[in-house]
Amino acid sequence: MRKLLIVVGVLLAVHVALLFVRPSGSAQAAAGTGSDRGVNVGLVLDIGGLGDKSFNDGAYRGAVRAEKELGAHIRLIEPGEESDRESGLRLLAAQHMDLVIGVGFIFTDDVTQLAKEYPNINFAVVDYAIATDKAGNPIPPPPNVAALKFKxxxxxxxxxxxxxxxxxxxxxxxxxxxxxxxxxxxxxxxxxxxxxxxxxxxxxxxxxxxxxxxxxxxxxxxxxxxxxxxxxxxxxxxxxxxxxxxxxxxxxxxxxxxxxxxxxxxxxxxxxxxxxxxKGVDVAVFDMVKRVRDKTFSGGIYTYGLAQNGVGYVxxxxxxxxxxxxxxxxxxxxxxxxxxxxxxxxxxx
Amino acid sequence: MRRTVEEALLPALVALLVAAVVGDVLILSFGQSPGSVYRLLIDGTWGNAYGFGQVLYKTTTLTFTGLAVAIGLRAGLFNIGAESQLAAGGFLAGLAGLMLPMGLPALATLPIYIVAAAAGGAIVGGIPGVLKARFGAHEVITTIMLNFIVLALLNYLTAAHLKVEGTLHTAEIHAGALPRLSSMIGAFRGSAANVVLFLALITAAAVAWFLFRTRRGFELRATGLQPAAAEYGGVNVGGVWWRTMALSGALAGIGGLNYVLGYKHYYEESFASGAGFLGIAVAIVGRNNPIGVVVAAFVFATMSQGGLAVNAVVPKQIVDVLQAVVIIAVAASVPEVRRLARARSAA
Structure with a gap:
């Protein structure tokens, strides 16, 4: 029994000691809350997250470019299960991001709902699914939501x-x-x-x-x-x-x-x-960040085709x-x- | 008595400490300070009402799948099928909701939803049970295989017949939505936590009573300890097997209510992703004890939500690693703690 208590004690001591280690450069944990004028962008990826060599990575690439060229601060969330999508969006909205982007059509419902609760935050959804009313007319997204579509x-x-x-x-x-x-x-x-x-x-x-x-x-x-x-x-x-x-x-x-x-x-x-x-998901994400920075963002449907470099071939x-x-x-x-x-x-x- | 408490608590304590130290090292390897990352994790989970609400929401589903796996293990059955049983329960409850007339009060619909969800899970869980009782087919194999079959079937039914165009979910359910906790406590605003949480706690108590206070529960545990001896003692082992699997499935199935009727009010393709499998870990860490399962579900829910909160600073895979460390540490420390505790009492 004593042995066991020693094990518990040692583990506890090591843990507490490590809690106080502050490696250099760890201050970036606070990035995005600084008082400089960069745009704060929250990015919620689809389940699967980084490393899919496709959609999620593309969005991240666009965000990184915006970070470098526009001085934006990026917060990234990778949901682990279905309920984390809304949760991630809410975490970011509660942190007063200037722009919150959902990567994938699956975010359509969550963002449409959340945009009404946070009318002062800009949202964008890659591949937003535009609903139609009973007469078959498209229902436009809420005024603070950009629907990013690709040709x-x-x-x-x-x-x-x-x-x-x-x-x-x-x-x-x-x-x-x-x-x-x-x-x-x-x-x-x-x-x-x-x-x-x-x-x-x-x-x-x-x-x-x-x-x-x-x-x-x-x-x-x-x-x-x-x-x-x-x-x-x-x-x-x-x-x-x-x-x-x-x-x-x-x-x-x-x-x-x-x-x-x-x-x-x-x-x-x-x-x-x-x-x-x-598909230039990165182009669309970058474009959104730029619009928010230049204060030219407005809700609506944005279409990215060959002309906008939104699609292309390698x-x-x-x-x-x-x-x-x-x-x-x-x-x-x-x-x-x-x-x-x-x-x-x-x-x- | 003291020894039982020690045996129950010490492995969890050791496991959490080991995980905390491993977490420290991982966080350091990303050039961050463990202290500030853990603070971020606590702030994002227990530190604000919304985060805590999300933890409670995740605890709810995990409690059900954890209980499902635990009751199976008590009978010596390893149910790997909680994932599809959860989905099937949510699906049938969703179907029931779509068929009920609009505007029924929650009090009237709740029993119907529970029965539908339990039935969905019980069917999916019962099949491997019957196969084992009747033909001796191993439940690990059959439940894994049924996961594929059932999830594919539900995918198909949703995608081909039930979904709203442009989405992966059914139409909205208007009959008897279950209230969220935020309607009682305003601070939970926006959080998905809902009254199914209370159902989970009641269910855990009911399972404890069933396991330790009823004859059927005794038969179940006897079968789990030693089927041949139980048989000799007059227990119908085959009967226990299929009934337990059906019950296990029903428990997982009721968990589907949390997402489908408590949160979204529609059935969504693959809403259950991962919660069924995590139930295995919850049962193991909770040591197949219903109270332990609730506690373990809360711990895993905290880690899962905390992963989101620290995601901006460190990769969330850190949390996946920590969950794995907890499981391994518990699995390894249970026998070790027992040995040491016994050595002491013998001395």
């Missing part, structure tokens, strides 16, 4: 054109996650892009399912991709979350090409990822070798035409 169809159009131009078999594929309007938008843009440069190319498009699990089913993704490659497809564009990891696996196995989505996914299968359709030192210069030139030309409004890009199939 995924425009980015998808470009990678569609790129896929068709690179394809030798004149057959390209699409693997979607859950079969919902949001993902059908990617498909619609992609198909239009293919047709714009190659009217007689075939597009095989398939979805992994009708439930959210379709976004995290790499096994299914690989299965779909392998069957498409077997049918002669040589480039597949996926818009399917981690299901796409299976598509990359299939590309690696068969030596054919895949196109990534949301973020640069080159590293998932180096040499086999032709390009990625990137072309860098990694994949330059995979894309001939003539192809690159053609895609850039299309990009210019879309921005100029000469090519209408469909968002429904």
């Amino acid at each position: 995924e169809e425009e980015g998808s159009f470009l990678v569609g054109a790129l896929a068709a131009l690179v394809s030798r078999s004149k057959k390209v594929g699409f693997v979607g996650g859950m079969d919902v309007p949001l993902i059908q938008k990617f498909e619609a843009g992609y198909k239009a892009g293919v047709r714009s440069v190659c009217p007689n190319c075939t597009v095989i498009s398939q979805y992994a399912g009708v439930t959210p699990i379709a976004f995290r089913n790499p096994g299914k993704g690989k299965e779909l991709a392998l069957s498409q490659y077997q049918q002669g497809v040589d480039v597949i564009y996926h818009a399917s979350g981690s299901t796409g990891l299976g598509v990359f696996e299939a590309a690696r196995q068969t030596g054919k090409y895949a196109i990534g989505v949301d973020a640069d996914q080159y590293s998932e299968a180096p040499g086999r990822v032709l390009t990625s359709m990137v 072309y860098d030192e990694h994949n330059r070798a995979l894309i001939p210069d003539s192809v690159r030139a053609r895609v850039e030309q299309l990009k210019g035409e879309i921005i100029a409004g000469k090519i209408p890009v469909p968002s429904t199939r």
Whole structure:
């Protein structure tokens, strides 16, 4: 028994001693409460948090850039479960942030409700889901909420054109996650892009399912991709979350090409990822912080397309070798035409 | 008596201290001061009414899943399925809410909700119970597998039939919403804590009474200690198995009320994420004792909410690590403490 008490005593002593250690640089714990004029920004990520190499990381990148270039103070919260979303937003709202950003459409309800309780705080939601009333008219977000939307169809159009131009078999594929309007938008843009440069190319498009699990089913993704490659497809564009990891696996196995989505996914299968359709979540987040700083923020729907650099495709030192210069030139030309409004890009199939 | 108290409290104390020291080291490794981070953690949880309300809210769900796992372990059954039982309970209660007419008072709807949630959990928990009693299928395997099946099924039902377009949840339930604590104590404003907390405490007391004061409870514990001996003593072991699994599932299922009817007033896809599995840790740290489970649920709820509060300064994974350290330390220190305590009383 005495031994046990000694153990308890030693642990207690060590703990208390450590409590008083103050490493240099620990003062940054108080950052964001300082009296300088930088904008205080709270960022609540979706469950999954940092390291998803996609949405959450993109938002964080935008916030870090705002920290460097605009002198903003960032507070980051990574929820661990569903009820933490609202909790995180409230923690930040209670700390009188100038701007609170929810990363992901799942924050729509929470923010819409909270914005009414905190009318003096600005909110923004990436991919805010705009509800419709009974007559089918969109219901605008509350006056202090910015709904950040992306023209995924425009980015998808470009990678569609790129896929068709690179394809030798004149057959390209699409693997979607859950079969919902949001993902059908990617498909619609992609198909239009293919047709714009190659009217007689075939597009095989398939979805992994009708439930959210379709976004995290790499096994299914690989299965779909392998069957498409077997049918002669040589480039597949996926818009399917981690299901796409299976598509990359299939590309690696068969030596054919895949196109990534949301973020640069080159590293998932180096040499086999032709390009990625990137969503500029960082651009949108940075833009919001800037608007709040410049006092030009107002609620409403913000749309980020090719013109705003809100969507795009990857072309860098990694994949330059995979894309001939003539192809690159053609895609850039299309990009210019879309921005100029000469090519209408469909968002429904 | 004194020895029992020591045996119950000392492992928890040792475990928390070990976790605190490990936490110190981790916080230091991020270049922060442990003192200020722990203060931030306390401020964000017990230090203000909203934070404390969130802790109580999380305690509620964890109490139910902890009790579910604990009662199973008392009968020698390891129920890994609390996750899907919780979801199924919330789902059925949500369905019941959507079907009830608008404007019914909470007093009238609460019993219906409890029965629906318990039924949802009991069905999902009962299946592995019957499979074990009838065919000897191991409940660890069957409950894990049922997690996948049930969660996928609920996903499908919600996504394909029940959800409001553009969201992952059902329409709002208007019949007999359960009041939040903030309607009684204004300071809890905004917090999700609701009256299901009281239901959790009553349930814990009821489980304690059942386990230690009834014949069925005795049979359950006897089966857990030594099924063959219990059988010889006249206990229908198969019956105890399936009834316990169903009861365990029902307990987890009622936990679903906390989110679905106490907080959001709709069923949301994957609302239960993690709470079912954390229930295992709660049961182990609470040493399968209903009172211990409530205390352990409170500790884990504090850590979970505290993780959010310190998130701006240190990665919240620190809290995940601390939770794991507590579990390991309790698991390791229970036998050690018992040995040392016994050595003393023998001397």
